[in-house]
Amino acid sequence: MRVSLLQIAVNNNETVESRRVRVAALVSAQAGADLVVLPELWTVGAFAADLYDAGAEPVPGGPTAEAMSAAALDAGVWLHAGSVVERGAGQDGPLYNTSLVFSPDGELRHTYRKIHRFGFDRGEAALMAAGHEVVTAPLPQATLGLATCYDLRFPELFRLLVDAGAQLLVIPAGWPARRREHWTLLARARAVESQAYVLACGTAGTHADVELAGHSIVIDPWGVVLAEAGPGEEVLTVDLDPALVGKTRADFPVLRDRVLGMPTPTPAAGPS
Numbered sequence: 525m526r527v528s529l530l531q532i533a534v535n536n537n538e539t540v541e542s543r544r545v546r547v548a549a550l551v552s553a554q555a556g557a558d559l560v561v562l563p564e565l566w567t568v569g570a571f572a573a574d575l576y577d578a579g580a581e582p583v584p585g586g587p588t589a590e591a592m593s594a595a596a597l598d599a600g601v602w603l604h605a606g607s608v609v610e611r612g613a614g615q616d617g618p619l620y621n622t623s624l625v626f627s628p629d630g631e632l633r634h635t636y637r638k639i640h641r642f643g644f645d646r647g648e649a650a651l652m653a654a655g656h657e658v659v660t661a662p663l664p665q666a667t668l669g670l671a672t673c674y675d676l677r678f679p680e681l682f683r684l685l686v687d688a689g690a691q692l693l694v695i696p697a698g699w700p701a702r703r704r705e706h707w708t709l710l711a712r713a714r715a716v717e718s719q720a721y722v723l724a725c726g727t728a729g730t731h732a733d734v735e736l737a738g739h740s741i742v743i744d745p746w747g748v749v750l751a752e753a754g755p756g757e758e759v760l761t762v763d764l765d766p767a768l769v770g771k772t773r774a775d776f777p778v779l780r781d782r783v784l785g786m787p788t789p790t791p792a793a794g795p796s
C-alpha cells in the first residue's frame with residue numbers, strides 16, 4: 525500500500541484560495557498512491573484563529589470539500605484531505621475542526637470532528653466546538669483510525685480506535701516547531717502502544733507568528749520510523765504492508781493483556 529503525506533507550507537503571504545488551488549494540483553499529481561494525506565487546517569492555518577470564522581465552510585459542499593473531491597477523483601486515490609473549519613448547521617452554527625476522507629471516485633465517505641481542542645480556553649479551544657464521535661474509515665487496503673493534532677496527546681482515544689479496528693492511525697496536524705520533540709515522541713508512542721502504523725502529517729511554514737514543525741512522520745507497528753520529512757514543504761511517500769499490523773499483534777500480543785475496567789483508585793488520605 526503506497527501512502528503519500530503532503531506536508532504543506534502555510535505562510536501568511538499566500539491566500540487561502542491560492543493555497544487551495546496549489547494543493548489540489550499537488551493531490552492530482554499523486555496518481556499511483558493508494559492513500560494521500562494532507563495536514564490539519566492547511567487552508568486558514570491551525571494557529572490563525574482570527575481567520576477561522578471567515579474561512580469556515582459547510583461540509584459537504586464548501587470550497588475545500590469540492591476541490592478535494594475533484595482532486596481525489598482526478599488522481600484516483602483515497603484522500604484524507606486533512607481538516608477544514610466546518611460551519612455546523614445554521615447561519616451562526618458552531619465551528620468544528622473537521623477531517624474529510626474521500627474515495628477515489630471523489631465521494632466524501634468519512635468525516636471526523638476533532639475531539640480534543642487546543643488552546644487552554646483560547647484559540648481553537650474557545651472558538652470551536654468539540655467532536656464526540658470516534659471514527660474509523662475502512663478502506664479496501666486497511667482500516668484508518670482518525671485523530672487530529674492535539675488528540676495525539678490523549679492515548680485513550682487511540683485505545684478506542686484500536687478497539688474499533690484501526691490499523692493505520694492517520695493524524696493530520698499543525699504542530700509548532702517549539703514542541704517538535706513531543707510530536708515525534710508521542711507519534712512513536714501511539715504506534716508502539718497501538719501496534720499500528722502512524723501516519724502523522726504536519727504543516728510547515730510560519731503563520732500567526734507560529735513556526736510550524738514540519739517533520740511529518742510514518743512509523744511502523746513496531747515503532748520504527750520508516751520516513752520523516754524535514755522542516756519545509758515536502759511529499760513523503762512510503763510503501764506499507766497493512767498485514768504487518770496483525771502479524772505484530774500476533775507475534776508480540778501485548779494488547780491481549782490489557783486489563784479492561786481498571787479498579788478506581790482510592791484517594792490517598794490527606795495529612796493528619
Ligand SMILES: NC(=O)CCC(=O)C(=O)O
Nearest residue numbers: 570642673674698700703
Ligand atoms: N493544532 C493543535 O492541535 C496544536 C497542538 C499542539 O500544539 C500541542 O499539542 O502541543
